[in-house]
Amino acid sequence: MSHGYAIEVEHLEKRFGHFTAVDKISFNVPSGSIFGLLGANGAGKSTTIRMLCGLLPPSGGSARVAGVEVNTNPEGVKRSIGYMSQEFSLYNDLTVDENIRFFGGVYGLSNGTLRERREWILSMSGLGERHNSLTSELSGGMKQRLALGCAVIHSPQLVFLDEPTGGVDPVSRREFWRLINQFAAEGTTVLVTTHYLDEAEYCNSIVFMHAGEIVASGSPAYIKKEYRKGEFSEVICDRPLEAVALLKQDSQVVDVSLFGTRVHLHGNVSADLIRAKLERAGIRVDSVQAIQPGLEDVFIGLIEQTRESRPGGGALQGAQSE
Ligand SMILES: Nc1ncnc2c1ncn2[C@@H]1O[C@H](COP(=O)(O)OP(=O)(O)O)[C@@H](O)[C@H]1O
Ligand SMILES: [Mg+2]
Structure with missing residues (x-):
């Protein structure tokens, strides 16, 4: 990894036909940090994350993830990272244990490692007593923690979490951020997307996307000072x-x-x-x-500014509008 960056993104672009979903964005993510990709629904967060995970080929620009070029070696990227998709990608008709075993198999864990990681996932997610439950019977917060466990079952140095807190209750959201902090404290780099603007405060640095472009970037403190x-x-x-x-x-x-x-x-x-x-x-x-002003005030102001020049953008979720 060069310059202590876990992720380096340069003029990354994704077009679907004539529509530009991600418009030549550039940013760097320092190793071991929590990096937030914020923006309303449709801003281009998932498209960006899917390109960075080697799941979607970019239309232009480049990105190095854990030192690997996504353009030329997407398979190499997939092996070095953990990815939790917006849909949580768990099998609802499998039990907790069966899901853990399935993902352990996908990453080719040995039996010993799988046993160890299963214990860790069950304790981290608080699902020890539910290990035989069908995943479909778990609450949103439990599913989310299980999905996180399965996404990092192979102990990657870099994890991508796409709206991990979407649709879960405020207490589970806070608990989830505690887990993310724990990962970062152990040296894992975390790139996380969210449309909850208040969650920006949990990140070391963020980029704020609107209609495929980055409209603000930096630490929460810097953004409040600079854009206010x-x-x-x-x-x-x-x-x-x-x-x-x-x-x-x-x-x-x-x-x-x-x-x-x-x-x-x-x-x-x-x-x-x-x-x-x-x-x-x-x-x-x-x-x-x-x-x-908080970050939400700043972001809402930035969006109002872009809206004056260009229509578009979806609903933003403020701290109080659960
Ligand atoms: N496969 C696709 N084909 C066409 N348009 C797409 C496709 N995937 C995403 N988009 C569009 O790109 C824009 C950004 O989507 P997305 O990255 O999912 O935003 P976010 O994750 O920030 O909500 C949206 O307008 C979406 O409709
Ligand atoms: Mg999305």
Whole structure:
């Protein structure tokens, strides 16, 4: 691996017919780090990850994964990595044990190693007592941890996780991130995609994709500092949806978005003015205060900017909108 990078991506591109799903993206992933690929549905995350795993040939550009060229040696890449697909790729009609044995077979583990890894997977996933259960009977969080175990059964130095936390409850999500941290602490490089913007904070560095392009990259702290411009206020009131619509009309407002039931306003508008405007419309205002924008504020702003020049993009999931 050159320069301490586990993954090096240069002008990587994927076209489907006339449609460009991934548009000449470049980034490097330091060895042993947690690297997040963020973006709304349709941003190009899965297409990128599938190219990096040697599963989908790029239309242009290049990538080295664990020192192996994906263009010329996709099979070599597949052997050096673990990959958990968005669909979890478990066999629902097999038991937990049967799934573990199946994946052990795929990677050609010896019986001794398989026994060891089975113990590790069952304890890591908390499925010890469920080892005879049908996979279809497990909860979303359990399936997700089993899928992770099966994806890394061969102890790869590099794992790709495509939306591993999609559709699971918040507690399981947090628990899952604890596992990801554990991998990184043991020296494994983790590339993970998510459309939950709040999960960016768990990553050492991230790229934020929109419509096939990278619109922001760096550490969470860097992105907040670099891409944040202007002032942000948080409004708590009794009719947040109406408040958003009303505040959007103000010419000083850059954008207004809903974070759960809280309204975030980006723009140079005083607290008194916001309060007066809402109260005039009969909305009860509990509080208006200046806030430091989080990554979600930054990303939503970046998307609004690109939307002005170009339509497109899917739904983004904020921290509160489970
Ligand atoms: N095999 C394919 N053929 C045509 N279009 C595709 C194919 N795979 C993905 N796309 C399109 O590429 C875009 C990016 O998809 P994807 O990489 O799955 O996004 P994400 O994982 O960020 O949700 C989407 O508009 C999707 O419809
Ligand atoms: Mg995807």
